Amino acid sequence: MKTCSIALLALALLSSAFCNTVHAQNIDQLAWMTGSWAQVKEGETVRESWLGPQGKLMVAVNLSLSQRRGTTFEFLRIAETANGLAYYASPQGKTPVEFKLKEMSEKKVTFENPTHDFPRRILYWMATDGAMHARIEGNIQGKERTIEWRFEREKNRAVAHLRFEMTGEYFD
Numbered sequence: 001m002k003t004c005s006i007a008l009l010a011l012a013l014l015s016s017a018f019c020n021t022v023h024a025q026n027i028d029q030l031a032w033m034t035g036s037w038a039q040v041k042e043g044e045t046v047r048e049s050w051l052g053p054q055g056k057l058m059v060a061v062n063l064s065l066s067q068r069r070g071t072t073f074e075f076l077r078i079a080e081t082a083n084g085l086a087y088y089a090s091p092q093g094k095t096p097v098e099f100k101l102k103e104m105s106e107k108k109v110t111f112e113n114p115t116h117d118f119p120r121r122i123l124y125w126m127a128t129d130g131a132m133h134a135r136i137e138g139n140i141q142g143k144e145r146t147i148e149w150r151f152e153r154e155k156n157r158a159v160a161h162l163r164f165e166m167t168g169e170y171f172d
Contacts, residue, residue: 025104027053027080032107032126034058037151043067046149048076048134056080087111087122118145 036049044066052058060076075090085104088096099111099122108125119136126132127150135148 025085025101027056027058027078027085029104029106030058030078030085030109033124033132036154037132038154039149039151046151047154048149048151050076052078085109085111089122119147 031053033050034052036047038048039046044064046062046064048060048062050058050060056079058078062074062076064072066072073092075093075096077088077096079086079088083100085101087099087101089099090096097113097116099113099116099119101109102112102121103110109123111122112120114120116138118138118140120138121136123135123137124132130153132151132153133148134151135146137144137146139145
């Protein structure tokens with residue numbers, strides 16, 4: 001009986017520690033996503049710029065130009081909510097879809113919405129070479145699909161935009 005009580009107490013303490021770890025995760029741990037990022041491939045340019053974290057919030061815009069699909073955009077945000085971190089995606093400015101935090105480590109984060117068809121999961125991670133990867137996973141017409149991007153940091157773009165704001169001249 002005493003052994004069973006000790007085991008139950010240890011299990012309760014372990015699960016309490018796990019819950020506290022999940023709730024201790026905050027948006028400041030995603031600061032590595034901040035900045036302007038681009039993937040330029042033949043026939044497609046995808047840019048994503050993240051601001052924050054500030055005031056329990058990060059916001060971003062994704063602007064894509066593809067020879068096949070034309071121009072698309074998406075408003076994004078990650079917010080600390082009462083239930084933990086949540087990612088909100090608004091493709092083409094539509095009503096936001098919420099994806100709750102599933103996993104987070106030092107340089108990787110996964111959000112999930114199991115009731116949404118595509119995407120169901122949204123992942124971001126930082127590679128050792130400094131590239132930020134993004135991947136969406138889910139179901140399209142009954143088939144599992146994945147789309148992945150490899151973003152490079154746009155260092156000079158921010159300087160060029162600042163120069164434009166200050167002088168009215170833009171050099172790319």
